Each structure stands twice: as structure tokens, then as C-alpha cells.
Amino acid sequence: MQQDTKTHRIEAFSDGVFAIAVTLLILEIKIPDPTAIAPRGLAAALFAIWPSYLAFTISFVTILVIWAHHHWIFTAIKTSDLILIYWNGLLLLFVTFVPFPTGLLAEYLLHPEGKVAASFYTGTFLAIALAFHGLWRHASSGGKLLGVDANSLEYKNAMRITGHYRLGPPLYLGSFVLSFLSESASVASCLLLAFFFALRGWRRNASNP
């Protein structure tokens, strides 16, 4: 029971960080300056900052999907150890970092150097995917932290999940590489990936009712 409590507090802390990171994103959308909107009006000024809304939405959806997957793997994880705490800490470090590249992308998406901003943005998501993969790999390996035997059905199910999560790093690496060719394609791929992982969660859950 004590160990259960331990996992509970890690989850609560992580939930706090996810919730705050996702809510701080809004601070990166800047209110148009009343002295500068004159020629075309406020409606045009609010329309012109669409990269801010786009970056906000992609980052929000991505963090939400990561949170949902974090939620699922922690329903499987029964005990914690220090390495788990620090893998989780590395994941949270990168999640906490997200508002900065989000603001950067909003500011620079339409700038001649948009590709640099897109590389920085997708590079952050690649780092998150690697940390998530490392977290689950450590948590699932051998079944010890899952509280299951390595020959059990539950362990085989867990290994199937591992197969799904293995896709994260190469796919986000693809987004990162794409950012050197086209910032719009790269950013669009991030949005697609968020929906892709949302749907994979769906199919996985549907198959284990």
C-alpha cells in the first residue's frame, strides 16, 4: 500500500506539471498592441496571429495525448524505483520546456527563418518521445515494476504496448528531419502524429476492454 501511495504521488506531481505546462501555453499568445493595429483593424490583427493559435493547439493536443498515455502506463505500473522517478523527471523536464518552442514557432513560423523554429519545435517533441520510450522501457522491462511475471499474459500485453511506443521516436525524428525541408509540412506532421497516437490509444483500449 505504501508503494501504491508512492506511485500515486508521482502521478499527482506529473499531472500537476502536465496541467500547468498546458495552461502556460496561453501566455505565449500576445495581445495585439492598440497603437499598432490602426491600418487594418483589430479583427485583421487577431487573424494575423493565426500561427500563435496553431502552435498553441498543436502543443496543447500533443501534451494532452502524452498525458493520456502517461495515465495509461501508470495504471499498469504498480511500484516505483529511483530510475523510474528520474526517467519521469526527464520526461517532465521536456514537457515543461514546451511553452518556449511553442512561443518561438508562433513568432517565427512566417519569418524567413521559420525552418529553424520548426526544427527547434519538433526537436523538443523528439526529445519527449525518447524520454517517454525510455520511461516505459524501464517500467516494463522484466515485468518487475508492473507487478507481473515475465511469462504472464499481462506481460505479453505490456510488450505489445512497447511495440506501439517504439514508433514514437522514429516518427518524431521524421518530423524533425522534415523541418529542414518545409516548416509547414513539419508542423502539420506534428498535429497528425498527435491524432495518430490518440487513435492508437483508442484501438489498444478497445482491444483490451
Add this chain to the structure above:
Amino acid sequence: MQQDTKTHRIEAFSDGVFAIAVTLLILEIKIPDPTAIAPRGLAAALFAIWPSYLAFTISFVTILVIWAHHHWIFTAIKTSDLILIYWNGLLLLFVTFVPFPTGLLAEYLLHPEGKVAASFYTGTFLAIALAFHGLWRHASSGGKLLGVDANSLEYKNAMRITGHYRLGPPLYLGSFVLSFLSESASVASCLLLAFFFALRGWRRNASNP
């Protein structure tokens, strides 16, 4: 019990987002610049930013009322599925967005383009009302997620709640339409709607002791 825990963590995450969004609102009230207050003094400068206090208060009360209703519907929701998680995510996306239109309204309420700011502000609340309606519609439909039979008394009670929540989208659509005619009437209607839904919650709770 595992599913109960699942709902618990969605509630905890949502509570976090509600609490942070409501607290970040204060960052939109800007401290008067000491070099600019000279002619009429600090008291006058603090009085002159009353649209900031008004926008802060309306957004705070609205989010608080949404939180209270979210709290009530989740006491009825017994299990979660992926679609519920993503409806909830959409609701949180719009709630998280609130500090931006709040700051916009504070900045532009007395500006010639105040109507645009009021449209943006009420439009955000309309989006929240639609997401909340969608969330409850999915959660209540068929009684499955409520853990009740479709012929039971509890289900009929739930359907009565649906009737109440059906009012949200058209009423906030009214506020939105009103913003094209009068920014003050539109903003005032948002405050009234928050109290209206607070009182409906009251009557509903009073009738099901």
C-alpha cells in the same frame, strides 16, 4: 475500482487546468507604469483600468461555474472511455484559452473596436458551452458511462440535466450575436449567464436532495 481511479485522475487533471486557468487571469491585469500616471495620480490610474477588473471577474466567475458543473457531472459519470477523455480535452483547450480573450477584452473594451474584442470573448464562451454540451451528451447517452440502465430513474434524472445543459449553446450564441450590436450588453449578458447557471445548479441540486 480501476475505472473509478481512471475517472479520478481525469477529474484531478481537469481540476488542475481549471485552477491554473482561473489563477493565470490575474496576469492580464497590468500594473500602471509609474512614469505615466503623473497627471491624475495612482488612484485615478487604478480606477481607469476597471475593464481589467470586470473582465477578470466575469472570466473567474464563469470558469468557477463551469468547474462546479464539471464537478457535478463527474459525480454521475462512473467510467471513462477515450471519446470522453477527448471531449474533456476539447473543453479544457477552450478553458485554457480564456486568459487571452480576457486580456483582449480588458485592453479593448473602451477602444473603438470594442465590439471585435467582445465577439472574440463571447465566442470563446460559446465554444466552451458547445464542448461542455458535447461532453455531457456523450457521457449520458444510453447511460453506459453513468453505470445506469436506460430505463432507470437515474437515467431519467440524467436526461433532465441534459435538458438544462441544452440551454448553454443557444444562450451563449445570443451573447455572441449581441456583441455585434453592443459590447457592453454582450459582456453584461456573460455575467448574467454565469449567475443563471449558478442558480440552475442550485435548483437542480435542491430538487434532488
Add this chain to the structure above:
Amino acid sequence: MQQDTKTHRIEAFSDGVFAIAVTLLILEIKIPDPTAIAPRGLAAALFAIWPSYLAFTISFVTILVIWAHHHWIFTAIKTSDLILIYWNGLLLLFVTFVPFPTGLLAEYLLHPEGKVAASFYTGTFLAIALAFHGLWRHASSGGKLLGVDANSLEYKNAMRITGHYRLGPPLYLGSFVLSFLSESASVASCLLLAFFFALRGWRRNASNP
């Protein structure tokens, strides 16, 4: 048990708001501008913003003490009703507002109009004291929400607490009135009051082991 859960979620939400409000205070301390510190150096610039540290500390300690008292009264409150939720909401509205007068006081304490800033600051604490008093008055009156009989010993204990909390509004009214005479005396009284209520909590707890 459902009602217990209800109180639990109010406490969790309130804790979130208290924790965020207290942490956002730090954003009101501004990093000295490297281009402006030249004549006397960084150490002098860091020393010169002592009103920021003072305002931060007083607001932090005050919110912490309010949180601790909120914590105690909610160990006594067994069930909630809508009026309790909205009294609590009013309290949270004022607590959420604290970073603004804190930043204002930090900016204007040494300014000729420091008295106005101190009135605004102590006025916010007065509003908090009134909301807290209203919350406890509603929660304790008749013993219903405390789950105790109006003739029981527990009810008499609760009434004794009411006696303590009755002191809050007049004492903070004193700080507010004092701000028209001397900003330093008024601000100092806020710090003293925070320690006073911290110690009253101590004695009360010590007498009911």
C-alpha cells in the same frame, strides 16, 4: 461517502488555487535591466528592489496562513452545499487577485503615492478576511454542514472558532485605515497579522489535541 468526495474535490481545487496564487507572486519580482544597473552595480540593484521581496514575503505568508486555516475548517466541514461552494469561490477570487496588489505595492512603496498602493493592498486582505468570515459563518451556522448537533460539544468548539475568526475583518480594517496615515505602518501591520493568526491557530490546536 459521495458528499465526502464532494468536499474533497472542493479542497483539492482550493489547494490548487492557493498553491498557484502563492507561486505566481514570484513573477511580480522583475529582473534588473542589465543596461540600467551600470552606475552602482548589480548588487546595489538587487538591494534596491527590497520592496519586491517584502511584498512577496508578506503576501506569501498571508496566503499560507489563510491556506492553513482553510485546511482546518475543512477538516470540520463534512458536507457542502451550493452556498458554501460560492462563498469559497468568492474567497478564491480575492486570493487569486493578490499578485496584482503585491506587484503594485512592490512598484509604489517608495513612490510619493505609496499610501494609495498600501490601501489597495490592505483592502484586498480586508476583502479576503470578510470572505473567509462569511465562509465559516455559513459553514458553521446551525452545525448542519459540520455534521454535528447544535447542542453538542463539537458545536460549542466550532462556535469558539467563530469567535476567533470574528477578529479578522476588524483587524484588517485597521490595517486598511492605517494605510491612509502611513504606508509602512500599514504594511508592517499585515505582516504582524499573518503571524498573529498563525499563532492563534497554534493555541487553538494545542487546546483541542
Add this chain to the structure above:
Amino acid sequence: MQQDTKTHRIEAFSDGVFAIAVTLLILEIKIPDPTAIAPRGLAAALFAIWPSYLAFTISFVTILVIWAHHHWIFTAIKTSDLILIYWNGLLLLFVTFVPFPTGLLAEYLLHPEGKVAASFYTGTFLAIALAFHGLWRHASSGGKLLGVDANSLEYKNAMRITGHYRLGPPLYLGSFVLSFLSESASVASCLLLAFFFALRGWRRNASNP
């Protein structure tokens, strides 16, 4: 059980403050101004703010390690008293303060007055180490709050932990003194200390499975 709940709410509140403080750190990293990056480009501008990433990372890791140790000592602490609440409050006050010296270090690390910023930064960590030491000293002394007898094995284990935590203040005092000689050595020592305390946690946990 009531006392258990009490400790639970202190932990929840503390977790909230830790999570928010750690997430607010990101706001200290400023997005490069598009009008100022022209000569060398965005990639160079993003590289040039490496002190921001460094300060962010050190502060994040340090707060995470403090949180992990806070988590461990609260699994041992069974009841709370007012002095514990206020020691904990003092610890949270200093943790909440961290984003300010973090932003200061980011801004001034490469400035001729970098030593002053490093003293301020390490001085904050010294204050945290002292508050943490005081918290544990009060919590463990006599075994009362741990719910163990002063002659028990558990108490001896707790005393061994005290031995570990006694290292915190002198080591951070070392970092602080070092800041007067070399800002880089001082900052590097903070990163090393965070990893050192992370590993000590490891060994302690490994020895009490």
C-alpha cells in the same frame, strides 16, 4: 485517519507548489526578438541564450530532487503539527523564489557581474538546504511525528537519514562561497550537488528495500 488526511493535504499542497515552481521556470527563457537577430540569424540567437537553458536545467533538476526527498520524508512522517506546517511553508517560500534567481543567472552569467548573480543563485539554494534540514530535524526529533518510539529500529534508520541531510547546508555553503571566486565553478557545483543528492537517495532506498 484524520491526521493521515492532514499530512495528505500538506503533501498535495507542497506538490502543487513544487510542480508550479518547476513549470514557471520556463517563463524566464525569453524568445529572441525578430528585429534583433538579423546579423547572425535565429540559430545563432538560440545558441547564444545557452545560459538560460543551463539555469533552467539546474533549477529544474534541483527542485525535482528536493521534491523526491520531500516525498520520501513525508512517507515517514505520520502526523503533523503547526511547527511542521510552518517549516514546510518556509521551504516552499524559498522553492517558490527559485524562478527569480534562475532568470537572474540566465541574464547575468556572461555579464561582468556574473559573480553577484551566482551568489544570489547559490544563496537561494543554501536557504532551501537550511529549511529542508530544519523541516526534517523537527519532524524526526524524538520520533513523535514519525509515529515511532525513540528506541526502535525505525528511529535509528531515521537518524541515519538525518546524517545524510546534515550534509546539505555545508555543501551548498561551499557553492555559495565558491561564487565569490568563480561563477562557472559555483554553478557547476550546484548541478553536481543535485546529482549527488539524487544518488544518495538511491543508495538509501537500495539499503532499505
